[in-house]
Amino acid sequence: MLIKLLIDGGDMKPGPALSQKLGPLGINMGQIISKVNDSTKDMKGLKVPVEVDVEPSTKTFEVRVFSPPVSELLKKELGIEKGSGLQKKFKIANASIEQVISVAKTKLQNLLCRDLKSAVKVVVGTCGSLGVLIENKPASEIEKEIDEGKYDKEIKEERTEASPEKKKKIAEFFEKVKEEQEKIIKQEQAAKEAEAAEKEAAAGATAEQPAPEKKEEKEKK
Numbered sequence: 001m002l003i004k005l006l007i008d009g010g011d012m013k014p015g016p017a018l019s020q021k022l023g024p025l026g027i028n029m030g031q032i033i034s035k036v037n038d039s040t041k042d043m044k045g046l047k048v049p050v051e052v053d054v055e056p057s058t059k060t061f062e063v064r065v066f067s068p069p070v071s072e073l074l075k076k077e078l079g080i081e082k083g084s085g086l087q088k089k090f091k092i093a094n095a096s097i098e099q100v101i102s103v104a105k106t107k108l109q110n111l112l113c114r115d116l117k118s119a120v121k122v123v124v125g126t127c128g129s130l131g132v133l134i135e136n137k138p139a140s141e142i143e144k145e146i147d148e149g150k151y152d153k154e155i156k157e158e159r160t161e162a163s164p165e166k167k168k169k170i171a172e173f174f175e176k177v178k179e180e181q182e183k184i185i186k187q188e189q190a191a192k193e194a195e196a197a198e199k200e201a202a203a204g205a206t207a208e209q210p211a212p213e214k215k216e217e218k219e220k221k
Contacts, residue, residue, distance in 0.1 A: 001025075003052040005036075009043030009068070012036045012050075025056045032061055039065045046072045067110045070126045073103045084131025090181050094133040094174035096167065097142070097151050100124060102160035117155050121146055136173045 003021055005012075012033050022029050032052055040048050049066040067073075075081065078093040097120075104111075104119035113119040121143060128139030135142060145151065162170070 001054045001056060003054065005050045005052065006047055007036060007040065007050055009046045009048045010037050010041040011044065012040070018052075022054070025054065025059070027054060027056075027059050027061065032063070035061075035063050036065075039063055043068060046076055048072075067107055070103065070107055070111075070123055071130060073106055074123065074126060074130060074132065077103055078132065080130075080132075083129065087129060087131030089184075090131060091133050091174075091177055092131045094136060094170050094177070095127060096162040096170055097135055097154050098159045098162040100127065100134060101155060101158060105158060105160065116158065117146065117152075120151075120155055133174065133177070136170065 001021065003018065005017065014029060014033065018029060018032070022032070036050055036052070040050070043065075046068040048068050051064040051066070053062040053064065055061065071083070074095075075083075077099050078095055080093050082092075084090050084092045100120055100123050101116070104116060104123045107123070108116060108119045111119050111122055113122060124134060124139050124143050124146065127134055127142075132139065137145075146155075
């Protein structure tokens with residue numbers, strides 16, 4: 001029996017997905033959890049795909065751990081908890097091409113890519129989905145630059161660490177981006193509050209107006 005799970009690295013806990021399948025077989029779930037946690041202890045903070053291959057007749061099992069999804073590796077690399085809900089409008093991080101290459105190298109064996117350059121493009125696509133800038137630019141623009149060969153040298157040399165100067169410039173650029181985004185958020189919030197106030201005032205004015213007399217009442221008068 002093959003059981004596929006997506007667990008928190010090093011912190012798997014008992015759950016219905018596992019107990020419903022293993023309970024009737026009389027297999028020790030605690031042993032499996034312990035084995036999974038030990039196998040994924042170096043992946044704490046990440047969602048990790050795991051397969052548990054159970055042999056019911058002998059009550060033995062085998063645990064297979066796979067590389068976390070690209071999105072999870074990016075979150076860890078960039079120190080972010082989640083992606084942007086409005087990725088086209090609001091950005092959550094600014095990555096260097098070296099960070100993208102680092103994630104691509106980690107995931108290369110599990111991607112259907114012929115080479116590192118193709119894997120880098122996959123990671124760039126995920127950056128776009130999460131709302132992550134790369135080299136101060138939208139992911140779509142970086143993808144075009146990769147096709148044009150702009151980052152061939154970095155990819156060929158498998159650079160995974162940007163220089164301190166470059167890191168500083170990328171961080172400074174993103175600080176400006178965040179400031180602009182915060183201004184937009186405040187403006188939108190103010191506009192919503194003003195609209196709500198107008199609706200409330202209009203509703204109050206309507207409530208204060210006397211009800212119109214009925215036609216029959218006017219004729220009696």
